[in-house]
Amino acid sequence: MSDLPKQRTFAAFDDEGPESAARAVPSGPAIPDADPAASTRGGGGGESASGPETGAAPGILAGKTVWVVDSHSLIYQVFHAMREMSSPAGQPVGAVHGFTRDLLDIIGQKRPDYLICAFDHSDVTFRNAIYPRYKEHRESMPDDLRSQFALIDRMLDALGIARIAAPGYEADDILATLARRARDAGGACVLVTNDKDCRQLITDTVRVYNVRKDAMFDGEALRREWGIEPGQVVDYQSLVGDSVDAVPGVPLIGPKMAGELLRQYGSLDGIYARIDELGPSKRKSNLIEFRDQALMSRELVRLRDDVPLELAWDAARVGPVDAGRVGALCGELGFRALSDRIMSLANAGAGGEAEPSGAPIAFRVVDTEGALDALAAELARGRPCSVDLETTSIHPRWAEIVGYAIAVEEGSGWYVPVRAPEGERRLDADRARETLRPALENPAIPKIGQNVKYDLIVLRCHGVALAGIACDTMVADYLLAPGERNHNLDDLARRYLKHETIRIGALIGEGKNRKRMDEVPVERVAEYAVEDAEIPLRLAPRLRRRLHDDGLEPLFDDVEIPLIEVLAEMEFNGIRVDRERLAELSGRFGARIAELGDRIQELAGAPFNMDSPRQLADVLFQRLKLPVVKRTAKSGPSTDAEVLEQLAPLHPLPARMVEYRRLMKLKGTYLDALPELIHPRTGRVHTSFKQDVAATGRLSSKDPNLQNIPVRTREGRSIRTAFLPAEGWSLLTADYSQIELRVLAHFSRDDALLDAFARGEDVHARVAGEVFGVPIGDVTKEMRRRAKAVNFGIVYGQSAFGLARALAIPDDDAARFIDAYFERYPGVQRFMESTLDSCREKGYVGTILGRRRAVSGVRSAAQRGDGRSRTLPERIAINTVIQGSAADLIKLAMIRVHRRLREIPRKSRMLLQIHDELVFEFPPEERSELVRLVDQEMRSAADLAIPLVVDLRTGANWADCDDAAVSE
Known part of the structure; x- marks a missing residue:
């Protein structure tokens, strides 16, 4: 790529400055008539994208694909995920980093011919003229996000990526317009958005892409999920409504009912034309009573594909990257690893312009x-x-x-x-x-x-x-x-x-x-x-x-x-799975789910779809008047598990919803799904272990993901009873005891922590006694619980705020507890600070075996202060050293055990790795030998400053394993 950027100015941004133009509320009419005030950055010439009305040549995009990003939506997502990331100067930059990373993923993996970032121009659009309450629930943009838009504009300029907005319209309308224009010019279009409104735009040439899941959504996927055609999406949403955007819809018409009505009558107009065919019901009376509301909702959700845009397709090609600007900006923001990635893409010819590698193979x-x-x-x-x-x-x-x-x-x-x-x-x-x-x-x-x-x-x-x-x-x-x-x-x-x-x-x-x-x-x-x-x-x-x-x-x-x-x-x-046991548990879980559902509906006071976050939000915050704890990326009230836990003391419904969701997930993910994954010839499930996913070095698994089966809950343990050894054999589980705390002791060389492990003491009780100033024999369960939370919180770089949430105690109490911990264990704090200093200097952290992970955005020692508050990059840095080193050790142990099992032919087999635990199956005659072998090889995996300890258990299934004495 050339290092000279395409100068593509964006007229609307030039008028008011990039940050304000994309977000300022227009002072004039909400619907622009003669003043389009929107263009790509680069004005003149090129292939017109204005469509037939301005003389675009049909077929100009034949064989090409235009990717259009719903930028505000994506930026909000990454902002909430990386809110605490800051530049060396202390400026919030998490949204810039996350958004840039997503764009690089698209460029590097999808190779778009054209890439355009569409932005909302203001909070007021033509839809507010139709319905003044439209999006009334949206909170104002957080200041630490607003300040990042100017940086995002600079990054897009440096990357050579076009951006566009239009007064009076939403980004979704721009997506619709560009999708139509791409089609008119003979091309295809991919819309990068999670907004379900955009599903109405799906055609043979238009698809919707979820960058978070790396999943493409087309007409076939829509039919599977909603049971309707793309042409019915507008009417579907007109009936269901959207509480996040304050689109009213028709009360009591949920997704299932809307789908049934549209499959039967074809459209919203078809429903009302044959309304008399519906039998007497609350559904029919609501459809009649709220007819005008449904028709108005249709106008709100229907996207406009005629937004006046001044656009040249040439200006929407990806790149070239301005190497100087990228280097300077990434240096300013602390994006060392991201800078390397950008330049790697640039050198490889991002955007489909790669140089050929020579003669064909x-x-x-x-x-x-x-x-x-x-x-x-x-x-x-x-x-x-x-x-x-x-x-x-x-x-x-x-x-x-x-x-x-x-x-x-x-x-x-x-x-x-x-x-x-x-x-x-x-x-x-x-x-x-x-x-x-x-x-x-x-x-x-x-x-x-x-x-x-x-x-x-x-x-x-x-x-x-x-x-x-x-x-x-x-x-x-x-x-x-x-x-x-x-x-x-x-x-x-x-x-x-x-x-x-x-x-x-x-x-x-x-x-x-x-x-x-x-x-x-x-x-x-x-x-x-x-x-x-x-x-x-x-x-x-x-x-x-x-x-x-x-x-x-x-x-x-x-x-x-x-x-x-x-x-x-x-x-x-x-590993062998008991199909009958799964069926039994599925029935038991189903019965409990039905009981919970009845009780939840009773507590709500009226029927609602418990699987709909929107309808649950209406029940919690409108009907029950419970306080809104936090909001989603689209500013709607959140109903996630954390919110429900906080609301539980105020009303019995949230606690029931937590249990309902937990059981539904376990039933769907394991009890109902596992039978389909049992191999017909082996009678076993053969999970796939992923070696290239977790940045810390940990292994993960999929198809099925056995690492997510809860181990400490009664329901999780019941599911584990369905995992069996070969007929007549037993299972052995071998679990490193407190491996991450032992790694922390090894790295920190803290005398008190080393002494506790060397003596074989209960480390959590020891810490509780030290911090609370009482003999270890007088430590209460509550003291130990708090000490355990601190021990593991330290491993994950937890702040006083996070500890307060975990223990349900005031922030000040949590801060004092952390202060007392570091006073008694100063080596731990020295280790953490030295780790962060090294990461800030080198741009990466390393594990016990030298595994590296690039981490940007660690603050200076002066900015970090007393260490009570940790940013996301700082938590990542500390956690990677500890968790990554633990991952190194379990991998070493697996290799050692595998080799020993191969030295002399044995029947015993290694089956699973679940974080710090290994699972084996063995015949009765090999029990003692296997227990000794596994214990010896796992304890000898590495020479740490303190001994490694392994908990070994045997049993007839994965859940019911008892302690196995090594001496056997």
Whole structure:
């Protein structure tokens, strides 16, 4: 990219300054007639985006996609998530950082041809003329957010991203207008927003994208979720209303009823044309009584697609990045890691303008036995090879191999098809597997790949033990950039090689037209598959150089690479699940949920949809007159768990809602979902352990996520009773005792904390005795509870305010408690301050094994003061050192135990890793040996200043495990 920015001025911003123009209330009429006062930053020339009315050439955007961001909505989201982040000068910058990061995700991962940030211009729009109470619940913008808009404008200028607003209209209207104009010009449009109003804009060429979930929402998704067509969304919302925006709708018509009415009568007009067909009911009387209100609501929710905008498509292309301005601004705001990422994107040619990486990758289809034997001979030479499997499923335990792609030198590779469409040449699957087996199983031949764990499991399912894993490019990039959301091959190829990969959607299609890989012609699969093998081969040396430069190579080679095989083994093993027990629990939970529902409706005084946050808010704050505790990103009253907990002492309904939601989530996520995930051949669920997600280094799991099953609640424990060992076997759980506090003691070298662990004392009771000034034998349960909250709060960088909320005590009491803690444990405070000083100087923190995480926005020691208040970056920095080091230790333990289990063939198997806990299954004759082995290897994982302690339990299911004596 050139370093010269496109000068695209925004007329409305120039009139009043960028911050005020986007937010100032217009002094004139709410609906502008002759004064559009809106344009992109860059005035003249280019392809007109004004549509047919100004002579835009149809087809000018053919094959292109315009991405339009609902900027205010996205900024509010990240502001609330990163509210405490500040610049070195102490200025709030969390919204700037989060918004920029989201835009970089879009640019880097989605490669938009055009990108436009749409803003609300003011709080007053034409809708207020229709209904003065429109959005009356919206609170004024917080000052620490308002001050960031000028910085956001500067960042957009530096990035070369267009921004636009129009007096009298909302950003949603701009999204609607640009979507129509993109369609008229022959292009497609993606609307980046969580606002459900925009679902009315969905067409074959317009989709809605949720950046937070990385999920695209189209007509098919709308039909699944709401049961209606895009053309019915306006009428749907006219009936349901929106309490956040003060759109009244029709009382007692909720989402379910609105959907039924529209499916039956087609539209709002259709409902009223046949209103007499509805039988006598409160629903019918409300529809008649509030007809005018419904029609007015329709005018409020219908988005305008005729906003007068002066726009040239050329000015909406992404970039170029102004390197000087980016560097200066990121330096001013403390965005060191973000600056590196921006420049990496710029150098890679963001926005679809990447330079080609050279000649196309040459591929050869190996479809004869002679060619297969020649390939095997080439592999036997022992050169490092990159391997990628094409399969029939993304779930390795369910996948059949379609073909093998192999590369040993840059620029070329082989593809061995074993499944293909009828009539196409392919090799016998058994012949191909056995011919390739010697090379695949030879540990002396280095193997390279992307997400190697997947291929390892698939091959294991087909009887091949892949050996010699030398590099996984996904894991390598994760170590280099743990804060990135994605480490997929498409992004890596573009970022490091300036190479545009073949998109999987172009090969197998999307949605209902999606094909299986073995239904695609072999030549097309070969081109795609060989690229998937050749790219990691090229990436590996580049990534390894970076790992070496950052001191991460030992962590990569000694921990993360060996861990791949451990995780693959665990996923392959899975854990047995009792389907009948799940069904029994589902019925029990369902009965309790029904009881709660009846009681909640009774307490509310009238029926309402308990699953609707909007209707619950109406009940709590309108009908019951309870106080609004906090608001959502869209300024509506929040009804989240924290709010309900605070309201519980004031009325019995909130506490019932907390239990209702908890049981509904557990029932839907586990009791009803797990049976669908049980493999028909193994009778087990095979969760997927994610090595590249948590920035701290922790593992996560999905499909299913077993790490979120509550361990301390009765309901959570009941769910765990459905997880069983093999028939006639038992389970062993091994859990590090207070591992994060032990890591804290190791790093802080605090004498009192070290002494407590060395003596084997109850650390929480010891801390309580020290802080409250009483002998440890006189510590009460309440004292210990408070000390425990402080101990773990310190690990997470908790402030006095956070501790006060956790213990339900006054802020002053919490502050005094923290002061007393640091007075008795000064080494802990010294460790925390030195960690933050180092992070501020270097721009990152490190774990016990040298894992790095970039953290921006840590304040100076003078700004931090007495340490009672911690900003989000400061909490992240402290927590990463502690939690990340604990993650390092459990990974080391897993590797050690796995190797010991392999030394002498044993039947015992490692099944799960849940944070600090490992779960095994074993036959009766191996009980004593396994207990000793696991205890020894986990305690010996690292040499800390204090001993590691492991709690071991055995039992017939995951919940009912009793202490296991090591001496056995």
